[in-house]
Amino acid sequence: MNQIINVTEQNFSEIWNATAEMPVVFHFMSPTEMASLEMDALLRRIWDETPNQFLLATVNCQEQPMLASQFRIQTIPTLYFFKDGHPIDMVQGAISEPEMRVRLANILPKEEELKFNQALEHLQDQRYDQALPLLKSAWEMSDKKNSDFALLYAETYIVMKQVEPAKEILKQIPIQDRDSRWHGLQAQIELLEQASESPELQQLQADYAQNPTAEIAIRLANQLHQAHKNQEALDLLFGWLQKDLNVANGELKTQFLAILSALGTDPLVPTFRRKLYSLLY
Numbered sequence: 001m002n003q004i005i006n007v008t009e010q011n012f013s014e015i016w017n018a019t020a021e022m023p024v025v026f027h028f029m030s031p032t033e034m035a036s037l038e039m040d041a042l043l044r045r046i047w048d049e050t051p052n053q054f055l056l057a058t059v060n061c062q063e064q065p066m067l068a069s070q071f072r073i074q075t076i077p078t079l080y081f082f083k084d085g086h087p088i089d090m091v092q093g094a095i096s097e098p099e100m101r102v103r104l105a106n107i108l109p110k111e112e113e114l115k116f117n118q119a120l121e122h123l124q125d126q127r128y129d130q131a132l133p134l135l136k137s138a139w140e141m142s143d144k145k146n147s148d149f150a151l152l153y154a155e156t157y158i159v160m161k162q163v164e165p166a167k168e169i170l171k172q173i174p175i176q177d178r179d180s181r182w183h184g185l186q187a188q189i190e191l192l193e194q195a196s197e198s199p200e201l202q203q204l205q206a207d208y209a210q211n212p213t214a215e216i217a218i219r220l221a222n223q224l225h226q227a228h229k230n231q232e233a234l235d236l237l238f239g240w241l242q243k244d245l246n247v248a249n250g251e252l253k254t255q256f257l258a259i260l261s262a263l264g265t266d267p268l269v270p271t272f273r274r275k276l277y278s279l280l281y
Contacts, residue, residue: 003052004044007059009066015057020085023054023107028068028078030061035094036077042097046104053108083107112141116149123152128160129265136267147177151185158188163196164231165267196227214240214248218255225259233259234272245279 007015007026018024027043029036040058047056061068061076071080074092081089081103088107095103109117119134135153142149150173157166166189173182204220217236224233237256240247247253256276263269 003054004047004056005058007057007067008064012067015055018055019082023109024057024082025054025104025107026057026059026071026080026082028059028061028071028073028076028080030076032062033076039077039079039094042100046100050108053114054104079103081107110141112138112146112149115141116152119152123156128156131156133265144172147173147182151181154185158185158192161192161228162230162266163189163192163228192228196229198223198227201227214252218248218252221255221259225262230259230263230266230268234268238272238275241276241279 005011005015015024025043027036027040029040031037043056047054059067059071061073071078077094079089079091080087081091083106089103091103115134115138119131119138122128122131122134132153135149135156139146139149139153144150150169154166154169157163157169166185170182170185170189201220201223204216204223208216208220217240221233221237224230224236234256237252237259240252241256245253256272260269260272
């Protein structure tokens with residue numbers, strides 16, 4: 001649907017239904033009234049600045065007297081602001097640009113909602129790496145109070161088979177928000193962890209438990225990395241580096257850096273790089 005629309009009796013039902021899907025501003029105006037024309041110009045300019053964030057529905061009261069009567073319009077211009085299918089605000093007469101922006105702020109999506117919606121677009125095309133920073137930003141901008149953001153953030157990591165960051169996100173969701181979706185994601189994590197427990201990994205874990213050497217630690221960390229257990233792999237290697245940066249002739253540090261390089265933009269990378277730098281300086 002075009003988001004700047006001239007409302008008629010024929011398309012009114014469609015626009016009315018749209019109020020449940022996105023913010024809508026109904027502008028009841030007259031093309032012969034200067035205040036109406038100025039208000040129309042202001043609304044269009046703000047719409048250009050915030051494209052696709054609200055639908056501007058203009059009602060020419062001279063051409064659509066039935067619609068004007070239905071809304072009991074007595075003053076031109078008159079504005080109705082709708083969000084989630086409900087009227088939020090109404091203005092009779094002309095208002096200043098600052099006041100208009102304040103009124104619109106009550107119905108327009110917040111910045112974190114815009115980032116979340118952008119992430120959804122990336123996820124539809126399976127662009128997970130591009131969606132992750134947007135989801136992280138949206139969640140943090142909500143002060144980590146919007147659990148819907150967090151759940152999708154964790155779910156994206158699960159789709160990418162990155163268990164550790166997903167587990168960390170889910171741990172931060174308040175108990176009162178741990179609904180069936182939260183439990184479903186926990187179940188998915190358990191299945192991924194079970195699937196990643198290869199016989200070779202299990203044997204290395206047993207060997208290391210009996211004989212914890214740097215050489216076995218390197219091989220075990222590599223297997224953990226292959227199983228997407230990167231937090232566990234890095235913690236294992238860092239424990240050795242804390243004792244001796246050049247353990248195993250530097251091979252252990254090389255493996256540690258190789259895993260960090262392979263993780264790219266994973267949130268674990270800056271955390272463990274800082275830990276390594278704390279040992280170097």
